[in-house]
Amino acid sequence: MIAVADSKLARYAEEHHLAGLTAPTLEALAANRPGYSVDKAHRFLAFQRRINTELLQHRIITENRYTAWFRRGEQSFEQVRAFIVQFSVFSNQFLVAQLHKMINADTLEGMRASKEILANEIGVVFNAGRKPFSARDPDQEVDPELVSTEGTVEGGVFHFRAAHFEWLLRIAEKVGLGFQDLGSRRHGTLSTLHFCDELIRLYGNESYAIAQAASYAVENWAAAGFWQELIDGLNRYNARTGSKLPLAFFTWHDRLEAQHAQHTQEELEELYFTRDIDEDDFIRYGNEMLDGVAIFWDGLDEQRRELANFA
Secondary structure, eight states: OOOOOOHHHHHHHHHTTOTTOOHHHHHHHHTTOTTOOHHHHHHHHHHHHHHHHHTTTOHHHHOOHHHHHHTTTOOOHHHHHHHHHHHHHHHHHHHHHHHHHHHTOSSHHHHHHHHHHHHHHHTBOOBOSOOSSTTSOTTSOOOGGGSOSSSBSTTOOBOGGGSHHHHHHHHHHHTTOOGGGSSSGGGOOHHHHHHHHHIIIIITOSSHHHHHHHHHHHHHHHTTTHHHHHHHHHHHHHHHHTOOOOOHHHHHHHHHHHHHHHHHHHHHHHHHHHSOOOHHHHHHHHHHHHHHHHHHHHHHHHHHHHHHHTO
8 A cells, every 4th residue: 555645635535535546646636637537546546456466466576486595595606606697697788678768768758767777777876965976086986885776867977886787796706707707698598688688679669658568567576575585695695605795786776676666656657647558458568578577587596406406
C-alpha cells in the first residue's frame, strides 16, 4: 500500500475509494487535470491489480534461485570470479540499451531522463547541492559509498573513476581479473548475451509503450531485493575467507533502487492517465523483459553448478 503523507490527499483518496494511488496522481485528480478522472482512476486500480498478479509475480522477482544461493556466502573463489565477469558484461552492455532508450525517446523530458541514467553510468556524479569532489584531482579515486544517489547530472562533475564499470573493476582486481577480462561481449555466456540483447530489443525499443513496459518490469525487478542478497552473500564470503572485496558498487545500487520504486510507480500512473495504453501489451512486454532477466540469472545458476562439479 502506498502511503500518502498529505492529509487532504489521503482524505480525498478515502472518499473516492482510491487507496493505492501515488500523491502526484491524487493531486492531478483533485485539480481536475485533463485526462484525469475518478472513473479512469478506478480502471487504473483494476489494471494495477492485474499487474500485481500477472507481472510482478514473475518467478525472477519472487524466487531467484541464484541470488538465494549466493546470499548464503558459500561461493568458491572461481564462482565469485565467474559472477563478476558476467555481471560486468551485463553492466557494461546496459550502456548500449540505455543509449537506445535515450535515442528513441519521444519527448525531450524522456530523453533527458534517459541521459541522466546514461551520464551517471559513465561517470557524472549526481549534483545533490553539495560538491564533495569538485575541488579535487579529477583522476583521484571516487568512492561510490560517498557519491550521492539523489540529484541530477545537471551541474554534476565527471570523474573517470566514478564510472560504474570502474567500480566493478576495483572488485575484479581483488580476484585477479583485469580490464581485458571484463565487460566485452566476448566474455559473456549465451544467457548473459541474450539478456543484454533483450534489454536493447525491449527496454530500448522504438515504441514508447514497449520501452515503458520493459522499464517498469526492470525497475521492479531491481527494487525487489536482489542487490541486498548479493551484498549479504559477498559480506559472508569476505567473513568466511578473509577476503576484502569492496562492495560499494552493490551497496550504492541497493540505495539507489530503494528510491526508484516510488518513482517507477508514479511514471506508470502518469503513462496511464496521459496516453492510450494497451493493458494486455503492457503486461506481455513486461513479462518478456522479465523472461530475459530470468535467463541471465538461470545462466549464472547453471554456471556456478558446473564450477562446483569441477572443484
